Amino acid sequence: xxxxxxxxxxxxxxxxxxxxxxxxxxxxxxxxxxxxxxxxxxxxxxxxxxxxxxxxxxxxxxxxxxxxxxxxxxxxxxxxxxxxxxxxxxxxxxxxxxxxxxxxxxxxxxxxxxxxxxxxxxxxxxxxxxxxxxxxxxxxxxxxxxxxxxxxxxxxxxxxxxxxxxxxxxxxxxxxxxxxxxxxxxxxxxxxxxxxxxxxxxxxxxxxxxxxxxxxxxxxxxxxxxxxxxxxxxxxxxxxxxxxxxxxxxxxxxxxxxxxxxxxxxxxxxxxxxxxxxxxxxxxxxxxxxxxxxxxxxxxxxxxxxxxxxxxxxxxxxxxxxxxxxxxxxxxxxxxxxxxxxxxxxxxxxxxxxxxxxxxxxxxxxxxxxxxxxxxxxxxxxxx
Numbered sequence: 001x002x003x004x005x006x007x008x009x010x011x012x013x014x015x016x017x018x019x020x021x022x023x024x025x026x027x028x029x030x031x032x033x034x035x036x037x038x039x040x041x042x043x044x045x046x047x048x049x050x051x052x053x054x055x056x057x058x059x060x061x062x063x064x065x066x067x068x069x070x071x072x073x074x075x076x077x078x079x080x081x082x083x084x085x086x087x088x089x090x091x092x093x094x095x096x097x098x099x100x101x102x103x104x105x106x107x108x109x110x111x112x113x114x115x116x117x118x119x120x121x122x123x124x125x126x127x128x129x130x131x132x133x134x135x136x137x138x139x140x141x142x143x144x145x146x147x148x149x150x151x152x153x154x155x156x157x158x159x160x161x162x163x164x165x166x167x168x169x170x171x172x173x174x175x176x177x178x179x180x181x182x183x184x185x186x187x188x189x190x191x192x193x194x195x196x197x198x199x200x201x202x203x204x205x206x207x208x209x210x211x212x213x214x215x216x217x218x219x220x221x222x223x224x225x226x227x228x229x230x231x232x233x234x235x236x237x238x239x240x241x242x243x244x245x246x247x248x249x250x251x252x253x254x255x256x257x258x259x260x261x262x263x264x265x266x267x268x269x270x271x272x273x274x275x276x277x278x279x280x281x282x283x284x285x286x287x288x289x290x291x292x293x294x295x296x297x298x299x300x301x302x303x304x305x306x307x308x309x310x311x312x313x314x315x316x317x318x319x320x321x322x323x324x325x326x327x328x329x330x331x332x333x334x335x336x337x338x339x340x341x342x343x344x345x346x347x348x349x350x351x352x353x354x355x356x357x358x359x360x361x362x363x364x365x366x367x368x369x370x371x372x373x374x375x376x377x378x379x380x381x382x383x384x
Contacts, residue, residue, distance in 0.1 A: 020051070022050075058215040096130050132303065191208075205264065242298065
């Protein structure tokens with residue numbers, strides 16, 4: 001509620017920008033906050049930049065903010081980058097989980113199952129939930145590794161304080177899966193995939209990754225080249241399409257995360273439906289859980305978002321020389337006052353430099369305009 005109040009303070013400002021400090025989960029959290037407060041705001045969809053403080057930081061990589069903030073960069077320079085950044089669209093997707101109805105067995109003739117009328121006449125809405133996806137969705141082996149990592153981190157959060165340690169734990173879990181456990185074997189036989197209304201024949205895989213970004217698992221690209229090839233269009237994060245990639249096994253998963261290989265291209269489309277008849281590990285934007293049998297549908301969300309894409313070449317020295325002395329003083333004041341607040345590391349400061357800049361130390365946003373640069377440049381950006 002405290003952060004909503006901070007955003008509400010800016011409800012009458014027609015133009016401002018947000019800078020979020022955190023990982024991909026932080027970005028999603030801020031977007032959700034904006035979805036709630038924007039109906040009463042003069043600026044319906046403020047664009048958002050990122051200071052990447054998470055482990056993967058995949059959205060930050062695609063938008064050129066880098067793979068991780070080291071603490072060496074001057075906050076004043078970051079503010080200048082926010083002012084110079086361009087606004088770009090980010091597609092958002094609704095992932096709808098619907099559990100299949102259970103048929104409880106009651107006593108009857110031997111071997112006969114009699115549905116309990118009272119239990120089977122449940123409201124279908126009780127078995128349906130929805131999550132907004134910004135980056136990617138996974139089912140099978142990658143989600144299984146992600147789930148094991150999250151369980152270990154939740155058990156000992158004090159040990160998971162560095163990106164390097166977190167990544168080594170991912171590798172360790174992956175090796176254990178490869179050597180001792182193949183719980184996702186034959187996934188391709190045990191689920192059904194439908195893309196844009198067409199049933200897709202799956203290759204021999206243990207996992208599926210569905211991408212909105214060409215950055216996954218800390219800068220890897222399971223799709224491969226970002227160019228148009230064969231029946232597949234050139235992918236972007238604002239084209240209204242998702243890329244469906246197959247992961248054959250844990251060893252290929254490791255090669256993909258090491259940026260030494262790509263996955264198996266399966267499909268590209270704007271509507272995806274997965275049907276399962278047993279429990280499977282799934283993850284949405286790196287947040288994993290066990291999903292009961294049923295259907296998983298991914299559709300384009302009506303929610304809008306804008307992001308800030310950092311300029312390809314920094315113009316910091318020129319920007320510093322063109323800023324007036326009063327504006328430079330305002331920036332220094334913003335730097336000194338913009339320390340994290342008391343709510344989950346959240347604080348907000350503004351600096352009026354022709355553009356309103358809001359710094360949110362703890363969570364962020366995305367959506368609407370055109371991107372600059374060639375496809376080759378965009379492909380390189382994902383690996384920053």
